[in-house]
Amino acid sequence: MSTQTLDIQSLVTDIAREARQASLVLANVSTEQKNRAILRLAELIEENIDSLREENAKDLEAAKESGLSFALSKRLELTDRRVADMVEGARQVAALPDPTGEVMENYQHPQGFVIEKVRVPIGVIGIIYESRPNVTVDCAILCLKSGNASILRGGKEAFHTNTALAKFVTQALEETGLPNKASQFIPTKDRAALNTLLKLDQYIQCIIPRGGEGLIRFVAENSTIPVIKHFDGICTVYVDQYADAEMAETIVVNAKCQYPAVCNAAENFLIHTSVAETQLPKISQALVDNGVELRADAKAKSTLDANGVACIDATEEDWGTEYLDLIISIRVVDSLEEAVAFINTYGSAHSDAIVTSSKEQAEHFLNGVDAATVYWNVSTRFTDGFEFGLGAEIGISTDKLHARGPMGLRELCSYKFQISGDGQIKE
């Protein structure tokens, strides 16, 4: 192993050890003190926009030189709007209730002592993310508000911007009397840092990876620390035989077209065979009018061809593809059961919808589809922490343990049992 690798291992281990110490302090500071640090960070960002821009320009220049795609470069850019959103987001999180300390349940033991289940921070959370630099600030703040120490490992493309933002996080912690190791950015782009981080289970309690599937799979396969995965979404809208035609069109178009690049946009559109003739051409034409490319199975294609709606053949691969683009796969199904089975086979268990006026069909769908969020007569586009009333969101879990679907401040917490008695012993 090279000296450099050993140095990085030692650096990252120190960061994690110090984060663990800071987390024990942070777990017991007041809500007011945490809010002061968050609000001070918002001020520091506002006060230092010019220097942040300079650092961001370095990242953008490097991206240009390395031939980074236009889309990725766009993500990297710290626009006025993004800075304003970061600052506004910080103020909103400061205004949210503190999730820690709440007694979630309590129970009196027959021997007379009381068992309280109290919400507490998880401890140290490692966030692994890609190019968007605003994630650095958003995650540091959400972890801080929920009493967690955070270790941030950002993408190499945003290194200069992230380093500048992390400096303000440290400054805000110091100026408000909190441990300055409560939120730390990993100050190296070396891959060895990530490999080391993922094995430090004695100090870190949770890893949240955010980004492309490759990154998330790498983290899940190499971490000895529990991971809450945030895979993307392969979402389906199923138009049932009892669907209202107008509502079906509105929902399918909205789920696909309102913002196609996000994880809760629809990628598959299923329709019951008994309404395929009457509803499929009109809904599909509306999609085409919105610029969507249609990829249809044989049945759907013959109906669309007969009605002069342009489409191409769907392949097996299409059913499990997250396009994040103006493309949709269409399939005609013979029954609700077939629709449910299709979603449970090809979907990513993120968000799926049925359009139907039958309560019975809807219940069968809502119970049968194994996804984090299931919709009846509502667009899939609502899967989001803010829309669900969580106030803030660190991401959308595609796991089934700990947190499923949108994760807010409470989902960044664990709990402990606090037990008070007067000398009870086990007989």
Added chain:
Amino acid sequence: MSTQTLDIQSLVTDIAREARQASLVLANVSTEQKNRAILRLAELIEENIDSLREENAKDLEAAKESGLSFALSKRLELTDRRVADMVEGARQVAALPDPTGEVMENYQHPQGFVIEKVRVPIGVIGIIYESRPNVTVDCAILCLKSGNASILRGGKEAFHTNTALAKFVTQALEETGLPNKASQFIPTKDRAALNTLLKLDQYIQCIIPRGGEGLIRFVAENSTIPVIKHFDGICTVYVDQYADAEMAETIVVNAKCQYPAVCNAAENFLIHTSVAETQLPKISQALVDNGVELRADAKAKSTLDANGVACIDATEEDWGTEYLDLIISIRVVDSLEEAVAFINTYGSAHSDAIVTSSKEQAEHFLNGVDAATVYWNVSTRFTDGFEFGLGAEIGISTDKLHARGPMGLRELCSYKFQISGDGQIKE
């Protein structure tokens, strides 16, 4: 890769795929039907005690031949008492409320639709365990009641007994109309089966390892499926400067001696320096009278020596050792803060207690110690799902994600968001 290994990979993959299919059915069967299967299993075990005994005798014979330790052989034995406990346990679980289907929270979106957070099964749970054959039945039943399919991988020592028990599980499922793949035992002792199982994240949602530290660490390091770890307990009792002397003695003796072989028994005993002279010799003598070996730090040893209480020197290793035996480490601390820091350094975050009459000291301890269960004036021996009112227990999680401390039926569940509206789209 050998043909045999390939065969095993294919066998285990089939088991997992079928478990996933069964889990989708099981998630929507009635409580009554699940209870019928559980009660039928209890009957089958009662009716077939003789044949179970014969299979168990084969395992015991093999254990003897292979020179398995007496303690491990004891764990393997299906005594009358253990069979009765399994049967009684099954009937108790059948009588517990079904955790699934409960609406945990609900929220009306400003656009008028309703978001319900509903408790649902996790899906497919893999249980990896060692020699006790009763775990096969206990886990199959807890998973079934909570609507989860289970894949059971038992220790090789109990292979014949487990195979016989698993046959009755399958029979009970079939006779009561449930999918017979809803609970499956891995029918090979080959290590390749475990290695394959831990990578099948497309079918299995959760792995629960139960057993020694080596097994749990292996599972955590090799699984791409989320793991809920059940490490053992290094528990501490701290006798504060404001402790009632009699209560301190009762609690320390109970926490150490009532059942030393379990994870919630105390391994470390801390005492505040200001009461060391007055309370340490008496408490320690009571421990000695109960057959406990004392391992003391320098300060404690000098006090004990001066009072004629037999003890030996503790080493650094002692503070982090789970004896599971009549041995305790003793240390004199200068402050509550030192006690808390000691526990957060050497403890395993399982169960820790303070004995004090000061509410302020107690609160500092309960908040400061980062453990699943923290006690004030109560013995650590109560950490247990039954004692906490959960009705049943699949184990005690030492993780901080998903479930912490005792895990019952509700902790074997995830949730989903069910959303019902009348055509709402995202603007």
